[in-house]
Amino acid sequence: MQTIATLVLALGWSAQGGPAAAQDGGAGEPPAQTSQDGGLDQLGRELRGDGPWRPAEGPKAPYEPYRTPVRPLEAPTSPWSLESRLRLEQQGGADLGGSPGRLETRRIGVDVGASRGDRDGGFLGGLSVEFSEYRFRDATGILPNTDSPTEDLYSLALSAGWRQRWNERWTWLASASARAAGEYRAELQDGLTYSGLGTLTYEIERGLGLTFGAMVSTELEDSTQVVPLIGLDWRIDARTEITTRGPRIELSRELDGGFRTFAAIEYQSRQYRLDDEGPLPEGALRDRIFAATLGLEWNPEIGAKAFANSRLRVFAGSNLWREISFLDDDDTVARSRMHPGPVFGVSLRTTF
Numbered sequence: 001m002q003t004i005a006t007l008v009l010a011l012g013w014s015a016q017g018g019p020a021a022a023q024d025g026g027a028g029e030p031p032a033q034t035s036q037d038g039g040l041d042q043l044g045r046e047l048r049g050d051g052p053w054r055p056a057e058g059p060k061a062p063y064e065p066y067r068t069p070v071r072p073l074e075a076p077t078s079p080w081s082l083e084s085r086l087r088l089e090q091q092g093g094a095d096l097g098g099s100p101g102r103l104e105t106r107r108i109g110v111d112v113g114a115s116r117g118d119r120d121g122g123f124l125g126g127l128s129v130e131f132s133e134y135r136f137r138d139a140t141g142i143l144p145n146t147d148s149p150t151e152d153l154y155s156l157a158l159s160a161g162w163r164q165r166w167n168e169r170w171t172w173l174a175s176a177s178a179r180a181a182g183e184y185r186a187e188l189q190d191g192l193t194y195s196g197l198g199t200l201t202y203e204i205e206r207g208l209g210l211t212f213g214a215m216v217s218t219e220l221e222d223s224t225q226v227v228p229l230i231g232l233d234w235r236i237d238a239r240t241e242i243t244t245r246g247p248r249i250e251l252s253r254e255l256d257g258g259f260r261t262f263a264a265i266e267y268q269s270r271q272y273r274l275d276d277e278g279p280l281p282e283g284a285l286r287d288r289i290f291a292a293t294l295g296l297e298w299n300p301e302i303g304a305k306a307f308a309n310s311r312l313r314v315f316a317g318s319n320l321w322r323e324i325s326f327l328d329d330d331d332t333v334a335r336s337r338m339h340p341g342p343v344f345g346v347s348l349r350t351t352f
Contacts, residue, residue: 079116080114080115080116081114081115081116081351081352082112082113082114082351082352083112083113083114083349083350083351083352084110084111084112084113084349084350084352085109085110085111085112085347085348085349085350086109086110086347086348087107087108087109087110087111087345087346087347087348088107088108088345088346088347089106089107089108089109089343089344089345090104090105090106090107090343090344090345091103091104091105091106091107091289091319091341091342091343092104092341092342092343092344093137093341094319094322094338094339094340094341095338095339096139096141096142096324096336096338096339097336097337097338097339098141098335098336098337099139099140099141099142099336100138100139100140100141101136101137101138101139101140101141101142101147102136102137102138102139103134103135103136103137103139103324103338104135104137105132105133105134105135105287106132106133106135107130107131107132107133108130108131109128109129109130109131110128110129110130111126111127111128111129112126112127112128113125113126113127114126117163119165120164120165121162121163121164121165121171122162122163123160123161123162124159124160124161124162124163124173124175125159125160125161126157126158126159126160126177127157127158127159128155128156128157128159129154129155129156130154130155130156131152131153131154131155132152132153132154132155132270133151133152133153134150134151134152134153134285135148135151136148136149136150136151142324142326142334142336143279143280143326143333143334144279145279146278146279149278149279149280149285149326150183150272150274150278150285152183152184153181153182153183153272153285154181154182154183154184155179155180155181155270155272156179156180156181157177157178157179157180158177158178158179159175159176159177159178160175160176160177161173161174161175161176161197162174162175168203169202169203170200170201170202170203171200171201171203172198172199172200172201173197173198173199173201173213174196174197174198175196175197176194176195176196176197177194177195177196177197178192178193178194179192179193179194179195180192181193181270181271181272181273182272182273182274182275183272183273183274183275183278184275185275185276185277186272186273186274186275186276186282187273190273190282191220191272191273193217193218193219193220193271194217194218195215195216195217195218196215196216196217197213197214197215197216197229198213198214199211199212199213199229199231200212200213201231201233207234207235207241208233208234208235209232209233209234210230210231210232210233211229211230211231211232211233211244212229212230212231213228213229213231214226214227214228214229215227215229219271220271220272220273220284220286220327221271221283221284221286221327221328221329221330221331222327222330223330229246230244231244232244232249238254239253239254239255240252240253240254247266247267247268248264248265248266248267249264249265249266250262250263250264251263251264252297257298258298258299259296259297259298260296260297260298261294261295261296261297262294262295262296262297262315263292263293263294263295264292264293264295264315265290265291265292265320266289266290266291266293267288267289267290268287268288268289268291269286269287269288269289270286270287270288271284271285271286271287272284272285272287280326280328280333282328283326283327283328283333284326284327284328285324285325285326285327286323286324286325286326286327287322287323287324287325288322288323288325289319289321289322290319290320290321290322291317291318291319291320291343292317292318292320293315293316293317293343294315294316294317295313295314295315295316296313296314296315297311297312297313297314298311298312299311299312300312300348307350309350309351309352310348310349310350310351311348311349311350312346312347312348313346313347313348313349314344314345314346315344315345315346316342316343316344317342317343317344318340318341318342318343319338319340319341319342319343320340321337321340322337322338322340322341323335323336323337323338324336324338
C-alpha cells in the first residue's frame, strides 16, 4: 500500500557579454570595412570574441499534462507518515452452486497505516476494521434447518513490520499480524488467527523490480498454511505501470487531468468464527474469491487541507470464482462454488 513524490528543480542562468569599446586609431582613420556576406572578416571576429555571445539553451523538460503540478514541500512536522482508506464494496447477488438459493454481500471497511523512516528502511504498522453483511436468500440446501446460515460479521486486524534496504538492489521486509473475525456473539479469542510475512525485493533496473517471499498463517478450522509469493513492480513507460500488492496485480495508466485508470485481478480469503446459537455452533465460515475489476482514480479536490492528497477510486467488475465453505472440527460440512456475480465499490484514500 506508498506514495513517492519527485521534485525536479530547474536552475536557469543567462549571460550577456560584449567587447569593450574599441579605441580610436586617430581622427583621420576611416572606419573598418565590413563584408556584406560575412566571410573571413566575420569568422575572425568570432574567433577573437568580438560580438555578443549567448549560451546555448539546455533541453526543456517534457510536457506531461497528465501529471498534477507538485506544490512546494512544507517543513515536516512529524517523522511519521499516515494513510487512511475508507472503502465500500458490493458483491451482487449470485446463485449458489450445487444447492438452491442466492447470496449477496455488502462490506464497509476502514484501514489506517503508519510508517516511520526513509527510503533505506523503517517501521510499518496498520489497523483494519471491516463489517460484512451476508444476505442468504432461500439457501435451504447448505446447512440443515435454515435458509440463512449467517448474516452480520466483523473483522479486526493489527499488523507491524520492518522494511530495510541492504543496498541499491536488495530490500527485505518482515511483518506479523493478528486478526479476530466472526459473528458478534462469538467469543473473540475463538476467532483469532495469526500470520507472518517475509519478502525480498530485487531492483533489476530503475522502474523494474521483482519480489519473492512467503506468508505463513494459521486457520480457524484447518492446518497452518504456507503460501509462496511472487511480485512484480514495473513502470513500463512514463504513464503505464504494473504493480502487485499482496495477492493483487494491477495494470494502471495515467490520463490527462490527474486521472488514472486501472484493471486488476485479486484473490481474497476471509474466515469467520460462528457463534454457538446458530445452525453450526462454534463452526466457521470461509469465503474465497477471485475477482477482476476495472476502475478510475482521481483527486476529488474536496478542499480541506487534510484531504489535499486524497484519491477517490471507483471500480466495477465480476467475481470470476467464489467458494463459500462451512467447517467444523477441521471438517468441511458444506461447500458451494457460486456462479459469477457482479462486484462494484468505491474507496477514498488520504495521506497525511
